[in-house]
Amino acid sequence: MTVNELTAYEVLEHRRIDDLGTDSYILKHKKTGARVVLLPNDDENKVFYIGFRTPPTDSTGVAHIIEHTVLCGSRDFPVKDPFIELAKGSLNTFLNAMTYPDKTVYPVASCNDADFQNLMHVYLDAVFYPNIYKTDKIFKQEGWHYEMESADDDLKINGVVYNEMKGAYSSPDDILDKGIMNSLYPDNTYNIESGGDPDVIPSLTYEQYLDFHRRYYHPSNSYIYLYGNMDMVSKLTYIDENYLSHFDHLDIDSSIKMQKPFEKQSVVHKDYSILKTDDIKDNTYLTMNWSVGTSLDRKLYVAFDVLDYCLVSAPGAVLKKALIDKGIGKDVYSEYENGVLQPFFSVIAKNANADQADLFKQTIIECLEKTVKEGLDKKALEAAINVDEFKYREADFGRFPKGLLYGLQVLDSWLYDDMKPFIHIEAGDTYKALRDEIEGDYFEKLIQEYLLDNTHSSMFIMDPVKGLNEEKEAAKSAELQKYKESLTKEDIDRIVRETAELKEYQEAPDLEENLKKIPMLTRKDLRRNVEPFIYEEKKVGDNILLFHDIFTNGIDYLNFVFRMEDVPYELFKYSGILKSVLGLVDTRNYSYGDLYNEINMKTGGFTASIGTYSDRRDLSKFATTFEIAVKVLPSNIDHAFDLATEIIRTSKIDDMKRMKEILDEKMSHMEADLQTAGHRAAALHAAAGFSKAGNVSENLSGITGYRLVQKYAKHYDEAAHKELVEKLSELMKTLFRKENLLVSFTTDKKNYGQVEAKVAEFADNLYTQDCQKGRLEFVPVKSNDAFKTPGQVQYTALAGNFRKNGLEYTGALRVLQVMMGYDFLWNNIRVKGGAYGVMGGASPNGDSYFVTYRDPHLKRSLDVFRQVSDFVRNYEADERTLTGFVIGAIGELDTPKTPSAKGSYGLMAYMCHVNIDKLQEHRDQILDVTVEDIRKLADYVDAFEEDNSICVVGTSEKINQHRDLFDKVEEL
Structure with missing residues (x-):
């Protein structure tokens, strides 16, 4: 039987999409009207999702809370958290759910047929038959609840989504994104915070929450997507017979209403919080x-x-x-959001001043008028189209399955027109049409129509207020105290009782018979052999060319790797700034703008990064590298080498104005990262207290690296400029030398061509003059530090190294990592503690950590970390439970790799001197792990926690409350 012969579905369209090498189908389920899209092809990384149009009418976060809670048990899988049971016992390549402003999507992906079917079954059951109607405790845990463990306690509000959104509302960039959309669409669903405003979430009642699910989670309002190499007929039959056919058609009005255009530009102001010691200026x-x-x-x-x-x-x-030249903002950027019915374009000046608002607007208008009159740079247009099309053709989304990204992009049009799911993923003709417009005035007319003449516009201004979040937290505490005082003894007793009942519910183990209903693979289903490395070491003169013979779909991946062993520490710490400068300053033959366009016309991108490679033969050693990666079509390989040489040898870093612009922008980006990824900053800083390898990352992208950038950006006078130029110049002369070079090249053998000659020529053009050489040495200095932010949540890290008393790395540690993330730490930090996330890891060199994410607590989380070894030492589990963790660990290892990732995998193996037999031993240790093996890991946990290296990025209130834990407290 074929898809066209299925009686439960009507085929609305069937045709070939040559751009993607796939057939395509648009179907409608006859009984319910459920919408279905199929993209059958030979990709083994299969993708399924079911999505619903879910326009909220208020900012209680109901759509977001539903997304969390439907995954907390269902009809066929009546356990408290089937999502976690799947996550720790599945070979999935993607497993998550996402709430957008107007839709909620539940995607899964896997390369294993049985696993894929299991994932699809659990998600379909979750959305249509969730346990949320059986108990309100799921709503309380994931949404919000009042909390008091005794009548004498302060009344508090807790809940996973509540704390997640307190974290989101602690980030100025997140507040900005929401505010911009709200300012343009005040009268439709895009004015609503679908994730939930922490000030509004506690007004959501249990019945309102259930009503939202009843209204929108129905097949008649659903969007079902299947992609990859599978039997589409059997999948569609399964979905119909087990789910869709059990429902009748409903008329559900979930349509997204259009915002009526403005007659004139609106101006909206919103306050955001900065630290009390921060400056209002800039x-x-x-x-x-x-x-x-x-x-x-x-x-x-x-x-x-x-x-x-x-x-x-x-x-x-x-x-x-134009804006930078007038001193309006230190970081100017734009955003184009086209994943909603009414896309919007924004120009943003960050670190500006309120009195510059009129000049900001005037400068934009004058610049746009001048651009329309004089025309856009044709090379810039060509570069822009080329870089977009290169990404489209390459379809490399890193660890995310390309079928998933296609599926999410499908919703950019399908959600608003049932017959137009493919208009944006079938983009080859679109790029051709845009190339044909370069020589005309099409783009200038767009500027005139949609920017200059468009009254549906807003100015959204975010004004800094010192200590605003602290004031809000104090006011919330006072409000809760006042509310508590208004309660009767019976009300207080009820809250205390419900707090205990929720905790009891969270701690109660699932029935064994229910756990066994969660489908699971066996250890025999897992591949035993480790994935081989692909590289061939070739000599080109005195240099190594590492060649990875991999099918790359017609793209060459070049990586220029420069070892840093001879770079003194005083120069090394500037390499984080250097990687932000290369390619963004003038060179001998190009202005920096022309250079950027040239890169994007001739290549698919030019990126600089720092690598660290632990030596698996001697774990006390590691290599640090400065790497420049270029991806390019084989016909342009010469241009890739020429541009790399141009940038390395002729970059003009002595332009004070340009260097200040780069520093300001880098500081702005690092500040945003520190606020949105505080867990990473905390973990890096904690690791730097004892680990040389951790020191590298901390110096470049952690808080220490940020401090260096901040030092120059805030006080960039002639003396600072002279010092920075001297440091960077000496670093380049010391680093970019023939004796430091290794080239990694990933492509098909047929494209190997004349690359050896180009490598030899490139090496001969590197620096040869005398330079400041030394040894790259790190001396970690332990200090338990806390960094205050104007946020409302904590990121708490505890780190150390287990290589004491002869403890050697074992693959069982990967199983423990999954166990912690989805069992002990998950249950105690997220489920009971209300934090949005918790994670941990252990490296072969012994470096290990635990860290929380958007956490309402601080010391409580550290106390939980210190309970881990007792849990591990007394661990009990049946074969099924332990096998689940094994599958999760192997699934993380076996995520399908893109061609570029396979090349990077080979480079890592070479640089780390990885022995394939040792790697196989570690994999065997995972596959054969026993309960006794897990118990032995308690010694590893004790060993790394003995180092007691702590870092917290969090609120002044919590840090001050636990000041005795820290050697040093700073404002971030």
Whole structure:
């Protein structure tokens, strides 16, 4: 039987999409009207999702809370957290759920047929038959609840989504994104916070929450997507017979209403919190925003991405340069959001001042008028289209399955027109049409129509207020205290009782018979052999060329690897700044704007990074590298070498104005990262207290690296400029030398061509003059530090090294990592503690850590970390439970690799001197792990926790409350 012969579905369209090498189907389920899209092809990384259009009417976060809670048990899987049972016992390549402003999506992916079927079954059961109607405790745990363990306790609010959104509302960039959308669409669903406003979430009642599920979680409002190599007929039959056919058709009005265009530009102000010691000056966000058509216009959808590049995103872009030159903001950037019915384009000046608002607007208008009159740079247009099309053709989304990204992009149009799911993933003709427009005035007319003449526009301004979040937290505490005082003894007793009942519910083990209903693979289903490395070591003169013969779909991946052993520490610490400078300053033959365009016209991108490689033969040693990666079509390989040489040898870092712009922008980006990824900052800083390898990362992208950038950006005078130029110049001369070079090259053997000659020529053009050589040495200094932010949550890290008393790395540690993330730490930090996340890891060199994410607690989480070894030492589990963790560990190892990732895997093996037999031993240790093996790991936990290296990024209130834990407290 074929898809066209299925009686339960009507085939609305069936045709070939050559751009993606796949057939395509648009179907409708006859009984319910459920919408279905199929993309059958030979990709083994199969993807399924079911999504629903879920426009909220208030900011209680009901759509977000539903997303969390439907995954907490269902009809066929009546355990408390089937999502976690799947996560720790599945070979999934993706497993999650996402709430958007107007939709909620439940995607899964796997390369294993049985696993894929299991995942699909659990998710379908979760959305249609969740246990949320059987108990309100799921709503309380994941959404919000009042909490008091005794009548004498302060009344508090807790809940996973509540704390997650307190974290989101602690990030100015997150607040900005929400505010921009709200300012443009005040009268439709895009004015609502679908994730939930922490001030509003506690007004959501259990009945309102259930009503939302009843209204929208029905097949008639669903979007079902299947992609990859599978029997589509059997999948569709299964979905119909087990789910869709059990429902009748419903008329559900979930349509997204269009915002009526404005008659004139609106101006909206919003306050955001900074630390009490921060300066109001240079801390305002200024934005200009325009509503741009609809996402159903396939040409406009990509064309504005091109304009985004030409006007603002590219270094030297006309609008960005105009604003920077007038001193309006230290970081100017743009955002083009086209994943909603009414896309919008924003120009943002960060670290600006409120009194610059009129000048900000005037400069934008004048620059756009001048651009329309004089025309856009044709090379910039060509570069913008090329970089977009290269990404489209390459379809490399890192660890995310490409079928998933296609599926999510499908919703950018399918959600608003049942017959237009493919208009944005079938983009080859769109790029051709846009290339044909380069020589005309198409793009200039877009600027005129959608920016200059468009009254559906807003100015959204975020004003800094010192200590705002602290005041809000104090006011909330006072409000809760006042509310408690208004309660009767019976009310207080009820809250105490419900707090205990929720804890009892959370701690109660699932029935064994229910756990066994969760489908699971066996250890025999897992591949025994380790994935081999692909590399061939070739000599090119005195240099190594590491060749990875891999099918790359016609793309060459070049990586210039420079060892840093001879770089003194005083120069090394500037390499984080150097990687942000290369490619973004003038060179001998190009201005920095022209250089950026040249890179994007001739290649698929140029990126610099720092690598650290632990020596598996001697774990006390590691190599640090400075790497420049370029991806390119084989016909342009010569250009890749020429551009790399141009950048390395002729970059002009003595332009004081340009260097200040780069430093300001880098500081802004690092500040945003520190606030949105505080867990990473905390873990890096904790590791730097005892680990040389951890010191590398901390110096470059952690708090220490941020402090160096901050030092120059805030006080960039002639003396600072002279010092920085001297450091960077000496670093480049010391680093970019023939004796430090290794080239890693990933491509098909047929494209190998003349690369050896190009490598030899490239090596001969590197620096040869005398330089400042030394040895790259790190001396970790332990200090338990806390960093205060204006946020409302904590990121708490505990780190150390287990290589004491002869403890050697074992693959069982990977099983323990899964066990912690989805069992002990998950249950105690997230489920009971209300933190949004918790994670941990252990490296072969012994470096290990635990860290929390968007956590309402501080000391409580550290106390939980210190209970881990007792839990591990007394661990009990049946074969099924332990096998689940084994599958989770192997699943993380066996995530399918893209061609570039396979090349990187080979480079890692070479640089780390990985022995394939040792790697196989570690894999065997995972596959054959026993309960006794897990118990032995208690010694490892004790060993690393003995180092007691702590770092917290969090609120002043919590840090001050536990000041005795820290050697040093700073404001971040």
